[in-house]
Amino acid sequence: MDLGWSKLTMGDVATRAGxxxxxxxxxxxxxxxxVVDAVxxxxDxxxxxxxxxxxxxxxxxxxxFAALLERPETKTALMAVVAESTRDDALRGRIRSAIVDRQKRLVLVGRERAQARGELPYEPDPTASARHTDLIFDVVAGAVVHRALxxxxxxxxxxxxxxxxxxCTGLAATA
Amino acid sequence: MDLGWSKLTMGDVATRAGxxxxxxxxxxxxxxxxVVDAVxxxxDxxxxxxxxxxxxxxxxxxxxFAALLERPETKTALMAVVAESTRDDALRGRIRSAIVDRQKRLVLVGRERAQARGELPYEPDPTASARHTDLIFDVVAGAVVHRALxxxxxxxxxxxxxxxxxxCTGLAATA
DNA sequence: AGGCTTTCGCTACGAGCCGTAGCGTAACTG
DNA sequence: CAGTTACGCTACGGCTCGTAGCGAAAGCCT
Known part of the structure; x- marks a missing residue:
């Protein structure tokens, strides 16, 4: 959306966007x-x-993901909006639907492929499967963000x- | 340090602190x-x-850790300062020394206990040991923060x- | 072509917060 | 009791957010 995000001000964004x-x-x-929409x-x-x-x-x-987080505009915008969401319930919901729930697709696709390859077993219970998806997503995304930022x-x-x-060792062994 | 952090303003902090x-x-x-010092x-x-x-x-x-992050002042202050650190190298260093490096003691103590119990093997190589400590710390702290915030x-x-x-399954199996 | 609506640009403005300057005053020290 | 240190208070400059009001350009309808 923007290239430089030297500062995260509406005036700069407007100028840069022309x-x-x-x-x-x-x-x-x-x-x-x-910012949520931009992030x-x-x-995506x-x-x-x-x-x-x-x-x-x-x-x-x-x-x-790490390469995405290395870009200054990404990390600044992401953390700024997460920080703001700790005081704004509506914003928190917007982040969930626009970013979190959207990117869980990566976990779903990865698990399906691993199941097709026989690397992971199928999980018949849909609620347990959803919990597992959420857990993996938080672990992977959280660890990378924490390491990088x-x-x-x-x-x-x-x-x-x-x-x-x-x-992956933990996933294979616990399943 | 403060109780209400209704807003994260220096004026409010001063008033609240008297x-x-x-x-x-x-x-x-x-x-x-x-804020870094407060967090x-x-x-601790x-x-x-x-x-x-x-x-x-x-x-x-x-x-x-989750209970700590549930307190409004903690999560707001932590994320605000992390967000700011994406644009301020000195602040990033301050966070590392005042928070990150300090809390790695938890990982060190936990691993020592697990080694004493025979749950985890000893790691003779000090650099590999340090890398492992950092990895565990980022995974645990990152996952909890991501899940909660x-x-x-x-x-x-x-x-x-x-x-x-x-x-823990991954730790036991990879070691 | 002409009128109507929508959209956009621009300037100006109020409000809130950060961080600083300057001055007065209380407390501590020897 | 004089000197130093620490604090309170007011006022201020600067930056940013978000809004109001007005004018112009572009699309749409008949």
């Missing part, structure tokens, strides 16, 4: 809604590669391999 | 530094319970049990 500031307020209710578009770039094994697929999406250390291939091994 | 706003600026360089104090409350098994210890600290779903005992099982 429109007037008032136009932004005619299309979005406020800064929060605009959601960025996250993510795709699950089909590399032949569960571990390779997970490692691939982890590195994709809180610990502030690089999500490189070595880390991705270690992480993927830990998770 | 001091003048200028006094805060005489003690801290700015809002960010103050660091809150995180965490302790690793000694419940007799690795899984029980992990589950206990996960629930403690991004997915915005409760970190209850059922989730803590599922998560702990996944992680």
């Amino acid at each position: 429109v007037a500031k008032t136009t932004l307020y005619r299309r979005w209710a406020g800064k929060n809604e605009l 959601a578009v960025l996250f 770039e993510l795709e699950l590669p089909d590399l032949g094994s569960l571990m390779a697929d997970v490692e691939g999406v982890v590195l994709q 809180v610990s502030a250390e690089p999500v490189d291939e070595a880390w991705a391999r270690d992480f993927t091994l830990l998770i | 001091v003048a706003k200028t006094t805060l600026y005489r003690r801290w360089a700015g809002k960010n530094e103050l 660091a104090v809150l995180f 409350e965490l302790e690793l319970p000694d419940l007799g098994s690795l899984m029980a210890d992990v589950e206990g600290v996960v629930l403690q 991004v997915s915005a779903e409760p970190v209850d005992e059922a989730w803590a049990r599922d998560f702990t099982l996944l992680i």
